[in-house]
Amino acid sequence: MENQSKTVWSVGATSKIAIEMQRIWASQGYSFILSSRKKTELSDIKKDLLVRGAPKVDTYSLEELTKEKPPLKMDILLIALGSLSDQKTWESSKEYRENQWATNTTLVMDWIEWGAKVIEDTGRGKICVMTSVAADRAKKSNYGYGAAKAALDFHLQGVAHRLAALGPRVFILKPGPTKTPMTAQLDQTKLADPKKVARSFTSAIKKDKTITYAPWIWKYIMLIIKLIPQKIWFKTSF
Amino acid sequence: MKQMKQGLPSWGFNPKSYGETMPINPKRKELPLKTSISSLPYGLGRSYGDSCLNNQNILCPTEFLDMLIDFDTQTGILKAQAGASLKDILNVIIPKGWFIPVSPGTKYVTLGGAIANDIHGKNHLNAGCFGNHVSEIKITRSTGEKLVCSPTTNSGLFSATVGGLGLTGLMTETTIKLKRIESKNIVANHTPFESLEEFFAINKEKEPTHQYTVAWLNTLSPNGKGIYIAGNHSTDNDLEYDNSLKTKINIPAFAPDFLLNPLSIKIFNEVYYLAQKRKRADFTTPLDSFFYPLDGVNNWNKLYGKRGFFQYQCVLPGTDTNSKQACLEMLKKISLSKQGSFLAILKTFGGIEPKGLLSFPKKGITIALDFPNNGEKTTKLFKSLDAIVREAGGRLYPAKDAHMSPNDFKSFYPQWDKMLEYKDPNISSSFWRRVTED
Numbered sequence: 029m030e031n032q033s034k035t036v037w038s039v040g041a042t043s044k045i046a047i048e049m050q051r052i053w054a055s056q057g058y059s060f061i062l063s064s065r066k067k068t069e070l071s072d073i074k075k076d077l078l079v080r081g082a083p084k085v086d087t088y089s090l091e092e093l094t095k096e097k098p099p100l101k102m103d104i105l106l107i108a109l110g111s112l113s114d115q116k117t118w119e120s121s122k123e124y125r126e127n128q129w130a131t132n133t134t135l136v137m138d139w140i141e142w143g144a145k146v147i148e149d150t151g152r153g154k155i156c157v158m159t160s161v162a163a164d165r166a167k168k169s170n171y172g173y174g175a176a177k178a179a180l181d182f183h184l185q186g187v188a189h190r191l192a193a194l195g196p197r198v199f200i201l202k203p204g205p206t207k208t209p210m211t212a213q214l215d216q217t218k219l220a221d222p223k224k225v226a227r228s229f230t231s232a233i234k235k236d237k238t239i240t241y242a243p244w245i246w247k248y249i250m251l252i253i254k255l256i257p258q259k260i261w262f263k264t265s266f
Numbered sequence: 267m268k269q270m271k272q273g274l275p276s277w278g279f280n281p282k283s284y285g286e287t288m289p290i291n292p293k294r295k296e297l298p299l300k301t302s303i304s305s306l307p308y309g310l311g312r313s314y315g316d317s318c319l320n321n322q323n324i325l326c327p328t329e330f331l332d333m334l335i336d337f338d339t340q341t342g343i344l345k346a347q348a349g350a351s352l353k354d355i356l357n358v359i360i361p362k363g364w365f366i367p368v369s370p371g372t373k374y375v376t377l378g379g380a381i382a383n384d385i386h387g388k389n390h391l392n393a394g395c396f397g398n399h400v401s402e403i404k405i406t407r408s409t410g411e412k413l414v415c416s417p418t419t420n421s422g423l424f425s426a427t428v429g430g431l432g433l434t435g436l437m438t439e440t441t442i443k444l445k446r447i448e449s450k451n452i453v454a455n456h457t458p459f460e461s462l463e464e465f466f467a468i469n470k471e472k473e474p475t476h477q478y479t480v481a482w483l484n485t486l487s488p489n490g491k492g493i494y495i496a497g498n499h500s501t502d503n504d505l506e507y508d509n510s511l512k513t514k515i516n517i518p519a520f521a522p523d524f525l526l527n528p529l530s531i532k533i534f535n536e537v538y539y540l541a542q543k544r545k546r547a548d549f550t551t552p553l554d555s556f557f558y559p560l561d562g563v564n565n566w567n568k569l570y571g572k573r574g575f576f577q578y579q580c581v582l583p584g585t586d587t588n589s590k591q592a593c594l595e596m597l598k599k600i601s602l603s604k605q606g607s608f609l610a611i612l613k614t615f616g617g618i619e620p621k622g623l624l625s626f627p628k629k630g631i632t633i634a635l636d637f638p639n640n641g642e643k644t645t646k647l648f649k650s651l652d653a654i655v656r657e658a659g660g661r662l663y664p665a666k667d668a669h670m671s672p673n674d675f676k677s678f679y680p681q682w683d684k685m686l687e688y689k690d691p692n693i694s695s696s697f698w699r700r701v702t703e704d
Contacts, residue, residue, distance in 0.1 A: 042292075042293070044330065055357070055358075069293055072292070072333045072335070072347075073333065075333065075334070075335045075336065076333040076334045076335070079334040079335070079336065079337045079358060080334065080358055081358075207329070208330075209289065209291055209292060209293075209330055212288070212289050212291075216274075216287055223510075227510070
């Protein structure tokens with residue numbers, strides 16, 4: 029049993045933080061099922077994980093994998109799907125809101141539900157979802173993105189309750205602003221190192237820590253932010 | 267002119283540089299095509315001066331282009347994207363019994379950076395430069411044109427790219443031949459010396475039997491005082507290696523400017539010399555301590571304060587009396603100026619020809635020193651050191667440079683104009699514009 033490699037199902041495997049988490053797991057001998065919008069985007073990532081020690085890496089487009097799931101064990105389900113919504117477009121376009129919600133929330137919930145069923149059926153597996161610190165308190169600069177992620181937080185807490193008898197199975201991963209292609213247009217000096225964020229997350233999952241902020245300081249930043257009275261919060265220009 | 271924001275820095279924080287930062291997208295793998303403004307690929311910013319800067323233009327970090335592509339554990343051939351760091355690569359190759367053929371003094375260097383500066387290491391006598399171990403480079407030009415070059419295909423482009431400071435295009439992938447090792451440990455020994463003559467005597471004795479040799483120099487002594495460090499890979503079959511754990515110390519902010527001053531540096535140098543002097547016999551040390559001691563202090567360059575610092579690295583050709591004399595003259599000038607620092611290296615280069623048009627090493631003596639930025643005093647000192655280098659027929663290293671004159675550059679690197687044939691018209695750097703007066 030020791031030699032049978034564990035498998036990570038990664039949905040949204042091209043996310044930079046997901047890439048770094050996958051690399052850590054590859055060096056520990058995990059195999060992978062990777063999926064993203066375009067299958068072609070996964071070929072570089074596949075080669076990288078194989079060099080780093082993954083025994084087996086299979087790639088699928090999101091559409092393929094959502095329809096047809098290969099009968100392979102799920103030890104970790106990592107969901108890093110999502111794009112940083114443009115706030116102004118969110119406010120003005122119903123179609124944009126619907127599209128963003130579909131990829132950032134609805135599709136993710138579909139996968140969480142699949143994961144929950146697998147865990148109930150097999151008694152094995154962990155659901156690990158990347159939400160965001162943006163989901164902890166709404167602010168005018170990004171509440172569209174925040175809402176999508178906040179819905180996930182709530183959903184995950186419900187699933188955690190549902191699976192409680194089986195021990196810790198649901199892991200909420202909350203990155204603060206991190207240096208990734210998604211944040212290329214933000215001020216680069218204030219962004220966290222994705223390798224460090226990934227290390228915090230993989231370590232938390234291993235230790236069964238069910239909610240993790242990375243860098244850790246964001247836990248305390250958000251705690252304080254959540255406590256600020258509304259009158260004062262509304263005066264800020266975040 | 268529109269006020270630009272502060273750009274990514276170089277390691278010495280000098281000169282200050284402004285402009286846009288546009289990371290290379292890992293899915294598109296191309297430079298931004300803008301005709302009125304130039305871009306420059308940027309690795310991990312360990313070049314000291316302005317060769318990795320592009321003031322008032324665009325810098326393109328390659329951090330997302332860091333995938334490993336293939337690693338043949340039998341032949342030691344590694345193929346990877348050019349943004350992959352040596353730090354990352356070592357974690358994969360060392361446990362399999364391989365090492366990089368040429369190692370710089372820090373792991374925080376990308377493959378692209380290692381090639382663009384044709385870096386050298388402590389084993390130059392046997393191994394030459396990094397470019398001597400590169401078998402292929404894939405380049406994407408700013409127009410989107412994709413090219414492949416090697417020592418035998420498009421060899422002109424290859425020699426312009428090795429040591430070419432990123433000016434020929436965006437390196438996307440590269441293939442290198444690694445070196446077999448039996449252990450992650452190094453068996454090292456230290457020998458103190460109190461004069462340049464003593465250094466050369468020890469060098470003659472140690473070089474034939476040690477793969478890695480370098481001397482730390484106490485720049486506050488005018489005679490050439492320091493510690494000679496020599497090492498070989500151990501044969502103890504210990505290949506367990508993981509450098510992804512946290513570094514021990516972090517310098518979180520710029521230290522006050524007065525922290526590193528002639529007195530504190532003097533004290534450090536004396537204490538360091540006495541501490542290292544004791545280790546005469548062979549001792550075993552982990553690879554990271556031998557090759558990358560400063561990597562254990564995150565952001566050590568901030569110790570110099572906001573004023574930053576400069577590095578001066580030159581090579582004096584040959585090891586005959588003229589060059590030894592020139593070397594001694596330089597050491598005297600530096601010690602007299604009392605501007606030296608605690609980081610100074612003295613080493614001899616071997617005769618293996620480097621591959622690049624702008625490659626720095628030649629057979630002879632190299633000195634590399636850090637100097638706190640003392641404004642006019644530093645400029646004056648550098649000018650006087652340049653005169654010695656010029657007269658001896660030596661040259662300065664672009665990867666470290668922030669001051670060499672256009673005339674000096676052109677005479678140090680007589681093949682510089684061949685670069686014009688291969689340089690991408692939409693790529694430029696602060697260094698290039700400065701030394702070619704573009």
